């Protein structure tokens with residue numbers, strides 16, 4: 200699942216430029232059960248589905264961490280909702296492990312003893328933590344200094360200062376009678392900047408008024424320090 204995402208575009212270039220190193224670890228390699236490489240079992244007390252057993256996760260995390268200080272994340276619907284500020288905070292940590300849950304989830308003792316934080320990518324349930332892990336990896340990697348070129352600048356992107364990005368246009372200035380706002384053709388950078396800010400405000404007010412409320416309260420968009 201990971202290769203097509205990690206080996207394309209900005210994530211690929213970030214690894215080539217050594218801005219980030221991403222390793223995928225197969226939990227089955229750490230299973231005590233060498234014959235069947237078993238990593239899941241039935242939940243105590245009954246109930247549907249299987250749970251990821253503690254042993255492979257405890258041993259994998261211990262081996263991967265080694266002596267390094269590592270922040271361990273578990274992708275979970277019960278986690279804190281992921282946000283841009285959350286991603287920014289993660290860029291300040293040197294080593295991250297992201298546990299991808301599967302089946303009905305993981306044994307609670309892993310959460311209690313190994314996990315530093317749980318992150319949710321939204322109020323819905325996915326099959327596994329692979330997509331959330333890639334989503335977090337993508338959002339964090341593109342924020343690492345030097346990963347994006349000038350062409351893909353982070354300035355004035357959505358969620359900067361709790362605002363969404365306003366409308367953008369490219370050539371032609373007149374597409375089948377639909378014209379670009381004249382201010383963008385004026386060449387007056389100051390006026391364009393003011394227009395863009397007001398458009399960003401209007402759009403945010405229309406589609407995400409909750410962000411503006413946070414902006415007015417001076418809070419970051421996930422309640423965390425940005």
Ligand code: SAM
Nearest residue numbers: 274275276300303304319320324325327328331
């Ligand atoms: N039984 C779990 C529950 O009700 O919370 C759901 C398990 S889900 C089928 C399997 C795995 O997918 C989870 O352990 C988690 O790692 C991942 N996952 C599913 N939805 C997610 C979400 N919204 N955010 C982050 N991870 C999610």
